[in-house]
Amino acid sequence: MAIDFLKPIGDFQYSINLEYDLFDDKKVKSFVPTSGALSIIKDVLNCVMSKQNIGNRAKLLTGAYGKGKSHLTLTLLALLSGRDKKLFANLLAKSKDYN
Numbered sequence: 330m331a332i333d334f335l336k337p338i339g340d341f342q343y344s345i346n347l348e349y350d351l352f353d354d355k356k357v358k359s360f361v362p363t364s365g366a367l368s369i370i371k372d373v374l375n376c377v378m379s380k381q382n383i384g385n386r387a388k389l390l391t392g393a394y395g396k397g398k399s400h401l402t403l404t405l406l407a408l409l410s411g412r413d414k415k416l417f418a419n420l421l422a423k424s425k426d427y428n
Contacts, residue, residue, distance in 0.1 A: 345399035351406065357416045360404045362423040366397065370424075373405055 350356045362370070369390070376386045390398050407416060414421075 345403050347399055350403055354416055357404055357407045360400055362420050364427055366401050367424055367427045
């Protein structure tokens, strides 16, 4: 029966909680970077690193429930906090394909 075949991953979590998952390396590693997410990451990193438009860096991230806004934010926070580069191996590989 199909129901016996389909089983979620043991530690699968339906949502990201930024407060509880902020330092969870497994959550950062499990981020699946889509082209849209890579575009947002690029935009945010460019804004943070730019010395121009200092007063125009606010971003509003909107989308349907379950689209990955919190997971993207968690990954961005990890990137900006200077965490171990090994956490971002998947992200870096996808970003090379993207741009």
